[in-house]
Amino acid sequence: MKCIILCAGYATRLYPLTLNTPKHLLKVGDKAILDYVIEKLPMEHIDQIYLVTNNKFYQHFVDWRNQVGDKLPIMVLNDKTMTNEDRLGSMGDVLYVIDQTKFDDDFLLISGDNLFNFDLTPMLGPFFEGKNIIALYDVQTIEEARKMGIPTLNAEGVIVHLIEKPENPSSTLSSIGIYMFHREVIHLLRQYIHEGHSPDKVGDFISWLCQKIPLYTHRYDGPNDLWLDIGTPSQLELAKSLFAK
Helix, strand or coil, X not given: CEEEEECCCCCHHHCCCCCCCCHHHCEECCEEXXXXXXXXXXXXXXXXXXXXXXXXXXXXXXXXXXXXXXXXXXXXXXXXXXXXXXXXXXXXXHHHHHHHXXXXXXXXXXXXXXXXXXXXXXXXXXXXXXXXXXEEEECCCHHHHCCCEEEEECCCCEEEEEEECCCCCCCCEEEEEEEEECCHHHHHHHHHHHCCCCCCCHHHHHHHHCCCCCEEEEEECCCCCCEEECCCHHHHHHHHHHHCC
């Protein structure tokens, strides 16, 4: 399995903190946000990590990669964009990685600004049975749900519909930027882009994809499960209080 980590955003809501530093490398305690993500990857099943970023922050991630050393198979890719206005978008960056590396494999897709404390291993069982799996988490408030992709599920936990950033969320159970896809999704992603759909948001792709193939879900709802999207200064401060030791 390959892993694609999305790190090409410009995090304008975190200015001035992210004017000259990518959000993913901001510190929470003594570690960067990205370090927390890397620690949670099921590396026994991953043979290559592709980290995609933009031209503005490319050298930052190369320097980070050099500090990590050779203990992990990480390749940093530059999508060549310079500003928030000319970005490729999340799915555009996924296709960029696939085209640049020519990989044709199952892959874990994960946002590089996720902070979570749970194990991804429970997603692997159904994934190895042939299912495409999307992680879900209850963000608990309607205010937070308005910022997320909110799925509607059938009795088997399969997504039948997903709305990205709904004004009136049907629930607070949200897609959180962690996806395990089989290689069939590569062809479907090309079809999605070819049809002229926006490459910007993963949620829009999921909304389209769930009409093509079954998308199963794994819900992280244990009493100690914790997830945060670091999008604003207040969320960054909350992360420091919850994750920094």
